[in-house]
Amino acid sequence: MRAPSSDLPLMLEDVSILAREVTILDKITLKIAAGEPTILVGPNGSGKTTLLRAAMGLIAPTRGRVTWGGREEVPPARRSIVFQRPAMLMRSATGNLTYALAAARVPRAERKARADELLDLVGLAGRGDRPARRMSGGEQQRLALARALAKDPDILLLDEPTASLDPAAIKALEDIIRNVAARGIKVVMSTHNLGEARRLAGEIVLLHRGRIVETGDAQSFFTQPKTEDARRFVAGELLV
Amino acid sequence: MLTRRILIALTAAAFIAGAPAFAQDKSIVVSSTTSTQDSGLFGHLLPLFKKKTGIDVKVVSQGTGQALDTGRRGDADVVFVHARGQEEKFVADGFGVKRYPVMYNDFVLIGPKSDPAGVKGTKDIVAALKTIKSKNAAFISRGDKSGTHSAELNLWKVAGIDIAADKGPWYKEIGQGMGAALNTASASNAYVLADRGTWLSFKNRGELDIVVEGDNRLFNQYGVILVNPAKHANVKKSEGQAFIDWIVSPEGQKAIADYKINGQQLFFPNATAQGV
Amino acid sequence: MPTDTSALDLILRADPALVGIVRLSLLVSLSAVVLAALIGIPLGALIALTRFPGRNGAIVLLNALMGLPPVVVGLLVYLMLSRSGPLGSWGILFTPQAMIIAQSILVMPIVAALARQTIEDLWEEYRDELAALNVGPVRRIFTLIYDARFSLLTALLAGFGRAAAEVGAVIIVGGNIDGFTRTMTTAIALETSKGDLPLAIGLGMVLISLVIVVNALAWGARRASERYAG
Ligand SMILES: Nc1ncnc2c1ncn2[C@@H]1O[C@H](COP(=O)(O)OP(=O)(O)OP(=O)(O)O)[C@@H](O)[C@H]1O
Ligand SMILES: [Mg+2]
Numbered sequence: 001m002r003a004p005s006s007d008l009p010l011m012l013e014d015v016s017i018l019a020r021e022v023t024i025l026d027k028i029t030l031k032i033a034a035g036e037p038t039i040l041v042g043p044n045g046s047g048k049t050t051l052l053r054a055a056m057g058l059i060a061p062t063r064g065r066v067t068w069g070g071r072e073e074v075p076p077a078r079r080s081i082v083f084q085r086p087a088m089l090m091r092s093a094t095g096n097l098t099y100a101l102a103a104a105r106v107p108r109a110e111r112k113a114r115a116d117e118l119l120d121l122v123g124l125a126g127r128g129d130r131p132a133r134r135m136s137g138g139e140q141q142r143l144a145l146a147r148a149l150a151k152d153p154d155i156l157l158l159d160e161p162t163a164s165l166d167p168a169a170i171k172a173l174e175d176i177i178r179n180v181a182a183r184g185i186k187v188v189m190s191t192h193n194l195g196e197a198r199r200l201a202g203e204i205v206l207l208h209r210g211r212i213v214e215t216g217d218a219q220s221f222f223t224q225p226k227t228e229d230a231r232r233f234v235a236g237e238l239l240v
Numbered sequence: 241m242l243t244r245r246i247l248i249a250l251t252a253a254a255f256i257a258g259a260p261a262f263a264q265d266k267s268i269v270v271s272s273t274t275s276t277q278d279s280g281l282f283g284h285l286l287p288l289f290k291k292k293t294g295i296d297v298k299v300v301s302q303g304t305g306q307a308l309d310t311g312r313r314g315d316a317d318v319v320f321v322h323a324r325g326q327e328e329k330f331v332a333d334g335f336g337v338k339r340y341p342v343m344y345n346d347f348v349l350i351g352p353k354s355d356p357a358g359v360k361g362t363k364d365i366v367a368a369l370k371t372i373k374s375k376n377a378a379f380i381s382r383g384d385k386s387g388t389h390s391a392e393l394n395l396w397k398v399a400g401i402d403i404a405a406d407k408g409p410w411y412k413e414i415g416q417g418m419g420a421a422l423n424t425a426s427a428s429n430a431y432v433l434a435d436r437g438t439w440l441s442f443k444n445r446g447e448l449d450i451v452v453e454g455d456n457r458l459f460n461q462y463g464v465i466l467v468n469p470a471k472h473a474n475v476k477k478s479e480g481q482a483f484i485d486w487i488v489s490p491e492g493q494k495a496i497a498d499y500k501i502n503g504q505q506l507f508f509p510n511a512t513a514q515g516v
Numbered sequence: 517m518p519t520d521t522s523a524l525d526l527i528l529r530a531d532p533a534l535v536g537i538v539r540l541s542l543l544v545s546l547s548a549v550v551l552a553a554l555i556g557i558p559l560g561a562l563i564a565l566t567r568f569p570g571r572n573g574a575i576v577l578l579n580a581l582m583g584l585p586p587v588v589v590g591l592l593v594y595l596m597l598s599r600s601g602p603l604g605s606w607g608i609l610f611t612p613q614a615m616i617i618a619q620s621i622l623v624m625p626i627v628a629a630l631a632r633q634t635i636e637d638l639w640e641e642y643r644d645e646l647a648a649l650n651v652g653p654v655r656r657i658f659t660l661i662y663d664a665r666f667s668l669l670t671a672l673l674a675g676f677g678r679a680a681a682e683v684g685a686v687i688i689v690g691g692n693i694d695g696f697t698r699t700m701t702t703a704i705a706l707e708t709s710k711g712d713l714p715l716a717i718g719l720g721m722v723l724i725s726l727v728i729v730v731n732a733l734a735w736g737a738r739r740a741s742e743r744y745a746g
Pocket of ligand 2: 048049050071084
């Protein structure tokens with residue numbers, strides 16, 4: 001249903017990432033295909049952010065390879081990321097969106113209308129004129145999501161997007177994510193909120209010390225974990 | 241993008257607007273001394289010359305040494321200074337075509353009205369300097385290798401004083417122009433040797449007044465020299481020579497004699513004389 | 517030159533000599549700042565965004581050059597532009613063009629050093645976002661310069677303040693020629709040396725007002741940037 005040059009499936013094949021001799025990701029093999037959201041869980045420092053950055057193509061694996069739609073070294077034209085701490089450009093909220101739209105080669109005449117649609121989608125309608133860096137943490141998180149959607153990606157990578165949101169905003173964001181997923185965009189998201197993981201996931205990936213401990217559909221991961229680590233993680237006992 | 245284009249347009253505009261507004265087609269650069277400039281003589285002479293010939297004269301005023309150096313480097317068309325020995329060397333070295341005597345003015349010894357050295361009333365500059373030295377009265381020297389500075393050094397020599405060796409805390413070399421030296425003397429109630437022109441047009445006199453004047457040894461001859469076009473092809477020979485010809489002509493000489501401050505004539509034309 | 521008039525009189529009567537001097541000062545210093553911006557901003561951006569051997573040395577040098585003594589710059593430019601110097605054939609010694617060149621050399625390090633610092637800090641912050649937005653290298657530079665616009669404006673105003681207030685460089689390369697290369701600062705130096713304090717004070721008052729205006733603008737730029745910076 002998407003263009004033939006889709007970034008899907010996203011494959012990590014035997015990916016290891018080392019920083020100064022320290023192994024951050026250890027022989028990760030993961031296939032991310034179209035479908036329900038994939039949720040990354042794992043304790044602090046287990047490698048979720050690093051995995052998402054590798055999936056975005058922002059860091060090259062030390063060993064192994066990452067491919068998008070079967071190709072390596074694909075520029076990030078069809079995939080987006082919302083960082084754990086997004087950086088806002090020194091412009092208005094709308095300015096941030098029109099900038100992303102311009103970078104995605106959306107014709108100038110359409111940008112304003114598209115920006116308004118995106119603001120509306122993330123519940124920021126009417127706040128477009130505010131300087132983005134002056135917005136609240138939660139507003140910035142939502143604006144970052146809108147900005148990530150500007151290029152109409154195949155894959156949307158989200159690094160703890162609900163971490164600084166209030167309960168109502170979490171619910172709203174989860175609705176947006178479901179909405180996005182329903183439009184055929186593959187969502188890959190990390191979270192520490194297991195309830196949220198359970199609500200959104202098609203598939204769960206549990207990371208621990210840079211390795212994939214267990215993957216499986218959400219239902220069985222939470223009710224019948226296959227490994228001892230997964231059981232302890234669900235019970236809140238697993239530490240790095 | 242847009243800002244950049246505006247910036248480029250602005251610079252171009254600044255240069256284009258700047259160039260014609262300033263670049264007169266007929267102009268010469270004259271390097272001269274601060275005393276000539278500060279006396280206001282050029283403000284009187286140059287409009288007359290411009291009216292007659294259409295040539296703009298741009299005066300860069302420096303100490304005599306620097307003014308001659310500017311000519312030596314080819315950065316001026318004409319030099320107009322007062323240090324005969326240095327001028328003759330300038331011509332002898334081939335940097336100047338010919339030296340023309342133009343006029344003279346005189347130096348005066350300026351000092352506090354209270355006259356702590358008690359030299360007021362004498363006409364003998366050499367005796368006055370000896371007294372200042374023996375009483376260690378405060379004295380300001382230009383110390384900038386200017387014509388006035390070399391005249392001062394020469395007078396010390398005539399007085400039999402080796403000022404380089406004998407100077408004490410009473411003798412201060414400031415390394416600046418005539419006006420600055422007068423300002424310093426005024427602020428510190430010191431004696432200072434000045435050219436009469438600068439003194440007459442100087443406004444911040446405070447307690448200063450003339451204490452010695454009229455000694456023959458205080459006369460100060462000015463010369464004008466065309467920078468040698470054979471050394472520096474850029475020298476505007478005909479315009480520069482036109483300026484020299486005019487200033488030594490009866491008309492130019494009269495203009496010099498006509499320049500007065502408070503009714504006092506500052507410069508005495510003597511182009512026909514052999515110079516002092 | 518007017519005599520026996522007060523400083524304020526000269527300003528209020530818009531004395532033509534005084535107006536001409538102020539006009540030339542502004543023209544020279546503004547042109548110098550524009551020239552310094554055209555060279556300094558891209559240079560600062562280049563150093564901020566690239567890694568090359570000797571880069572740290574270049575940064576230290578640039579920061580040191582911010583404090584270049586004007587007389588030294590004046591002397592160097594004088595030696596370059598003198599008829600006996602390497603660029604003597606241009607024939608622009610003792611012209612406003614020479615003054616613009618000297619002042620832009622004074623201002624350029626300020627602009628480049630501050631541009632380098634601002635752009636590098638911003639780049640640190642923007643790097644991942646711009647990469648994720650698939651922004652190419654050219655657009656990236658323009659984005660960083662645009663987003664640093666208020667800081668850069670502050671740097672340009674600081675440079676303008678330095679240029680308009682300096683006397684050492686312009687007096688050497690301009691020659692302080694009446695009606696041609698006489699600026700506010702060189703005129704103040706000259707009139708003070710002649711003991712003609714009213715004109716010197718009048719020009720000093722204009723210069724101080726100018727410095728105040730420049731600082732007000734810089735303050736406005738800072739306020740505007742605070743509006744956007746979190
Ligand atoms: N550039 C780096 N140099 C050294 N260590 C790094 C680097 N990047 C990440 N690490 C380390 O790798 C580990 C994994 O980091 P990562 O940010 O991927 O964890 P995370 O699962 O996202 O944790 P959190 O839940 O706290 O966000 C951490 O221990 C981190 O300190
Ligand atoms: Mg993380």
